[in-house]
Amino acid sequence: MQSVRDHLETILARLAARAGEERVFTKLYIEAARAAADAADARRRAGVRLGPLDGTIISIKDLFDVCGEATTAGSLLLKDAAPAIGDAMIVRRLRQAGAVIIGKTNMTEFAFTAIGDNQHYGTPGNATDADRIPGGSSSGAGVSVGEGTSEISIGSDTGGSIRIPAALNGVVGFKPTARRVPLTGAFPLSATLDSVGPLARTVAQCAAADAVMAGEDLALPAPLALAGLRIGLPRGVLFGETEGAVAAAFERCLGKIEQAGARVADLSIDDLIADLRAVTKRGSIAAMEGAEVHADWLAAGAPVPVDPHVSGPLSRAAMLPTPVYIRALRRRAALAAATDERLTSVDVLALPTTPVTAPTIVSLAQDAGLRDRTEGLLLRNTQVANQFDLCAISLPIPGMALPAGLMLVARHGHDRRLLSIAAEVERLLGG
Structure with a gap:
């Protein structure tokens, strides 16, 4: 078995080779990561393991505090901000679980916008095709996992900022119920809507990272049989303007899920939206x-x-x-309760994570109208989970020329059950 240190050095060599044009990471913790990797290897040799994240190479979005340095949140405005007086809560918990934190990943400025571009620190090219957008706001996180320079990356999600880059880069992205994971030491966008969650290659990795960050039992959720599971399809506004290839691939996935014994039925939420x-x-x-x-x-x-x-x-x-603002908050609370009530008739909702695949960076830079329209489409499906206080996960759809995601959405607080269902859907689709 390859040592953690050797795996880390392989990644560091890749990053060193492109150091002059690095856009995925904004900061590397080379010596600290080496020390953490060596410690994980020493524990392994001694037969000691801190849990499923021990020795896992993890990157964190550039809005989480690391003690002694300014948290820039993708902006030049915070470059000279006061240094953080401690690690963010999730950074502390990851370190305690034996994670090897390799660096901070690039993001859209102040976690705003879904395209994934950053005019200050550069735009990370998509992991599948560097000429295409990465999706945002956790842009570097999606690319890092997609290209293999992190095993897990931690992002934030206010309207889709984990699931959009996950879908566009062909990886798994999990948005937990808001406030499940502490926001202490994370630069905020929206106290009401922000969630902290992982992007990774597998559902199991996401579940492990989520458990550590939420301070929960590390037992991984077992896959849940799909037979008899009730899946709602929110057809209507969330299925409009979907690219043909995405729509066809989504329906193929749905067919497999139905063949496994799940009961699929339309469940409109257009009135709530x-x-x-x-x-x-x-x-x-x-x-x-x-x-x-x-x-x-x-x-x-x-x-x-x-x-x-x-x-x-x-x-x-x-x-x-x-x-x-107050009227919006009050109405949102009422609508979240109404959504929860409506979702009692299903185990999960299923829909495409984004209705489109990643367009080229150049096409959006040259056409402001196309950029605005693309951003609206990227956010349209994912933001429903934030707006109605739900949990959601994006799984890669297999067999796509350009990556796209299958999104499963569950009720508030049903995070571990959602991860169990997602693990079985992942297995079924060949993930």
Whole structure:
């Protein structure tokens, strides 16, 4: 069996070879990672194991605090911020579980936007085709796992920021129920909607990382037989404008799941989506809460080095009156309760993670209208889980020329059951 140190050195050599054009990582912890790898190897030789993450090479999104350094959150604005006085809670828990933290991954500025581009630190090319977008906001996380420079990467998800890059880079991405994993030491976008979760090659790896970060028992969830399982299809607005190849591949997956004995039936949530869209028409909850996070520099009025795709929506949200925000929160809480009630009739919802595959970086840079439309489509399906306080996972759809994801969505707090179902769907699809 290859040592952890040897595996780490192989990855570090790959990264060193492209050091002049590194866009996936913003920081490497070379010596700390070597020390952690050596410690994991020593434990292995002694027959001691801290758990399923011991010796696993993990990267973290550049919005998690690491003691003694500024957390830049993909922005030049925070480059000279005060150093963190401690590790983020999830970083501490990962270290205690024996994880080898190799570095911080690139992200969209302040975790805003779903494309995955960053005008300050460069845009990581998609793991399948470097000319294509990685998806965001956990862009470097998706590429790192897809290309094999991390075994697991930790991201954040406010409207799809884990599942979008997972789908577009052909890996697994899990968004837990909000507040299941502590946000302490994570740079915020939206206190209401933010979740912290893993991207990895397998459901089991995601489940292990999730358990460690949530401070739960490390026993991995056993795959759950699909026979008799009730799967709801939210056909309607969430299935519109889906690329032909994605739609066909999704239906093939669904056919296999049905053949395994699952009961599949349509379950519309279009009315709930329309209701929330109406109350957030002037500003999304994420933008309004993000505007509070960034209120100081937004109010200063001086030019700042922030991507206009980020500063624009935040500036507009900052101008909205308080009742708009409170009304949106109140209605969202009522709709989350209504969604939970509706989902009692199924075990999971199934739908394409994104209706489109990754377009080229150049095509979006040259066409502002296409960029806006693409971003809307990328977020459309994933954000439902955040908006209605659910948990969700994206699994790679096999046999695609360009990666796409199958998303399973479950009720609030049903995270471990969702992971069990996803493990069996993964096995069935040949993951």
